[in-house]
Amino acid sequence: MKAVVFAYHNVGVRCLKVLLARGVEIALVVTHEDNPQETIWFESVSALCQEHGIPTVTPADPASPELLAQVTALQPDFIFSFYYRHMLPVALLALAGHGAYNMHGSLLPKYRGRVPINWAVLHGESETGATLHEMAAKPDAGAIVAQTAVPILPDDTAYEVFGKVVVAAEQTLWNVLPAMLAGKTPKLPNDISQGSYFGGRKPEDGRIDWSKPAQQVYNLHRAVAPPYPGAWTVIKDTTFVIGNARLSANLPEKAVADLPTGLAVVDNRIVGVCGDGRTLLINELLANGQSVSPAALQNILL
CATH class of the missing domain: 3.40.50.170 (Formyl transferase, N-terminal domain)
Incomplete structure (x- = not known):
């Protein structure tokens, strides 16, 4: 044949x-x-x-x-x-x-x-x-x-x-x-x-809406995580891409209760605060292809 x-x-x-x-x-x-x-x-x-x-x-x-x-x-x-x-x-x-x-x-x-x-x-x-x-x-x-x-x-x-x-x-x-x-x-x-x-997806479709529930944000990250373009967010004209993350189950509610939605640093860890009050624990955050430390992100957020 x-x-x-x-x-x-x-x-x-x-x-x-x-x-x-x-x-x-x-x-x-x-x-x-x-x-x-x-x-x-x-x-x-x-x-x-x-x-x-x-x-x-x-x-x-x-x-x-x-x-x-x-x-x-x-x-x-x-x-x-x-x-x-x-x-x-x-x-x-x-x-x-x-x-x-x-x-x-x-x-x-x-x-x-x-x-x-x-x-x-x-x-x-x-x-x-x-x-x-x-x-x-x-x-x-x-x-x-x-x-x-x-x-x-x-x-x-x-x-x-x-x-x-x-x-x-x-x-x-x-x-x-x-x-x-x-x-x-x-x-x-x-x-x-x-x-x-x-239909197809474009890199811009990976922009994170932090008002969404944590599971939806996490699913977006999983769907476009590297080597795909990644889920991303912008702070002060800098685009941050989530390289690796997990749904967080061990952060006390009081630790994030007063934080706005979006990226934050809690106990020297980078987290993403979502619309339902739950968080993503972000193990790798990237900017311009380079890893961003909790301390560096904290300086940007100040």
């Missing part, structure tokens, strides 16, 4: 390795040029393809006539998309003799759309996963082939959950691929009316 694969990020790398291990011929990989303005903390699809001698292209637009002609000439049995960042045109999907399939980082139909892991953490979910599904004109709307769930623990950051989802994606593809190669691809309902759709 021959496949054309659109891939990027760790999910792209691991799922490509699954295809190779299962004996699939990968005729072409379409990937992205790394963005120099983005923190690249993940594995390289291009490097993997170079190691295995797999042809790669990096078109700016997957709907280009040149790419359509190239894939048409290859006559792939399958087209796969593994964390490729663009929707694929229907004309391209139709070229796959045995179907076109995408690996999505949620338990569909929940969290269709962009950055599903970050949204799941932001909303305090206790579970997410990876779903392989048929690609359609609408995003993440085609029939479900297989999915694997992973837990989101109370203190997990989106980065930690992403690591679990990478493994879930690998397991999902590994387990269902023999049936797909045998022409017996499962097709399960994907009722999008029972799910949810979310």
Whole structure:
């Protein structure tokens, strides 16, 4: 069986390795040029393809006539998309003799759309996963082939959950691929009316509203904690980013009772006072990429 694969990020790398291990011929990989303005903390699809001698292209637009002609000439049995960042045109999907399939980082139909892991953490979910599904004109709307769930623990950051989802994606593809190669691809309902759709997130979406309850502020921190841009707040024209924090359960109420919401220093510890009177214990606070000590923050707050 021959496949054309659109891939990027760790999910792209691991799922490509699954295809190779299962004996699939990968005729072409379409990937992205790394963005120099983005923190690249993940594995390289291009490097993997170079190691295995797999042809790669990096078109700016997957709907280009040149790419359509190239894939048409290859006559792939399958087209796969593994964390490729663009929707694929229907004309391209139709070229796959045995179907076109995408690996999505949620338990569909929940969290269709962009950055599903970050949204799941932001909303305090206790579970997410990876779903392989048929690609359609609408995003993440085609029939479900297989999915694997992973837990989101109370203190997990989106980065930690992403690591679990990478493994879930690998397991999902590994387990269902023999049936797909045998022409017996499962097709399960994907009722999008029972799910949810979310768009992309920008760094400015990480601004903290300290009037919110502590759990909501903590979920925002977990959802965008480094290597993502981080939850941030501004004091006297300085932007402070929370690097590491926990919901605090050991500060006496009287210690924060008279403090305004926002950053504060209590008993030589940095805390974030939230709208419900509860606090975040901030173990690492950053300004201009450098760690800020409690004493330094206290001087700024005076």
